[in-house]
Every structure is written in C-alpha cells, then in structure tokens.
Amino acid sequence: DRSIKIAPSILSADFANFGAEIQAIEAQGADWVHVDVMDGHFVPNLTFGPMAVKAFRPHVKTVMDVHLMIAPVDPYIDAYAEAGADILTAHVEAGPHIHRTLQAIRAAGMKAGVALNPGTPAEAVTHVLDLTDLICVMTVNPGFGGQKFIDMTAKVRTLRDMIGDRPIHIEIDGGVDPTTAPLVAAAGADVLVAGSAVFRGGSVADPAPYGANIRAI
Numbered sequence: 001d002r003s004i005k006i007a008p009s010i011l012s013a014d015f016a017n018f019g020a021e022i023q024a025i026e027a028q029g030a031d032w033v034h035v036d037v038m039d040g041h042f043v044p045n046l047t048f049g050p051m052a053v054k055a056f057r058p059h060v061k062t063v064m065d066v067h068l069m070i071a072p073v074d075p076y077i078d079a080y081a082e083a084g085a086d087i088l089t090a091h092v093e094a095g096p097h098i099h100r101t102l103q104a105i106r107a108a109g110m111k112a113g114v115a116l117n118p119g120t121p122a123e124a125v126t127h128v129l130d131l132t133d134l135i136c137v138m139t140v141n142p143g144f145g146g147q148k149f150i151d152m153t154a155k156v157r158t159l160r161d162m163i164g165d166r167p168i169h170i171e172i173d174g175g176v177d178p179t180t181a182p183l184v185a186a187a188g189a190d191v192l193v194a195g196s197a198v199f200r201g202g203s204v205a206d207p208a209p210y211g212a213n214i215r216a217i
C-alpha cells in the first residue's frame, strides 16, 4: 500500500557504517529513518546518544524519526533538537509527566511522539492527543531487534477511534514483516518500523535486498 510509510530501524544496520547504511536504505525506498536510542536503564540494552544522532543527520534526506527508550527524557530533549531529530518519541512509561514532555518536545521545534509498551493500554494517551503528532505502538517489548511480533491490532483500532480526525500517525514498532504488516495496516497503522525484515540479506556493498525487503512489506 503506497500510503503506508516504511521506516527502517538502523538498529539492524552495520554499526560501523551508519552513514552509508542510511544512504543505502533511502536509495532503496525508505520513507523515514528510524533511530532507536536505548539507555541500558529504561530498556536492557544500549545503543547511542545525541552525539551519534547528530552525526547521522547529514545523511538523512527523508525524516529522522528518533525513538527514545530512555528515562528520564526531559534533560535530553534540547540535545536531540540540536542533533536534528524531526520527530522525537518518548515512552509514556518513562516518567510521570508525559504531558510536560510532549509540550517540551514541540517547544524545542520537533514533532512529538508518544510510545506505548505492549502492556500499556491505549487510554494512557487519552489526555495528550492534542500534544501528539505520532503514537508508536510497540509490538515487542523494547530493547532488541529481531523479536517475535505481539499482536496489538485491537489497541491500534482503539487508537484510530480515539484519534478521530486529528493528524496523528500511528506507527508500529517490532516484528514487522510481510506477514504482520497487513494486519496492522488494516487496523489503521500508517507508519511501519522494520529492522531485521529490511536489513536481512543485504549490506552496504549489496543493498538491493534492502529495496526488495521494503517492497515486500
């Protein structure tokens, strides 16, 4: 479906070649570039921080979609604005003040996203919809690529009803592949993050599989 955006997660890229990997996935048809920031505290894994994200920026010609799996969030918002994030997504579980966090993200000049872990209900965002540009529905417990998809289609349908005619993206993150993508798209998701399903079989030296994988989703 052409109206569905594919956002490859560079969590599954070659960590020694981020610039070339970003260029390769964009050349192969990525709509956005999804950047997974993990702190070893909110999630049991570590990736990179604002200095690395700033270094990715000149390579991203589409949209840099930064998913923060960190707690706390607020002390780092300005650093990610300076790093050039277009969309900055914080988890509702990362602290007691998601309302303040979303306001601060927008005040720093970015689009504001809110992410929901699999165990968190759709209703957690009821009172922040007017501060939100994107809702990220996690379909794995965050921390690692390559995990098995957890069916959250009922949550996606509930969110679509709650959103009404507001211009809010519903993004799905985790275990998206050609089998699971149609389920979440039918439920109302419009941005699909995919890591392992995009990067498998390809490389910077042989990026054509990235394109085939993107088109297969």
Ligand code: DX5
Binding pocket: 009, 011, 012, 034, 036, 067, 140, 141, 142, 143, 144, 145, 146, 147, 173, 174, 175, 176, 193, 194, 195, 196, 197
């Ligand atoms: C999970 C990350 C995802 C992950 C997706 O913590 O937020 O973006 O990289 O990877 P796949 O598509 O392999 O499940």
Ligand code: ZN
Binding pocket: 009, 034, 035, 036, 067, 173, 193
């Ligand atoms: Zn992510």
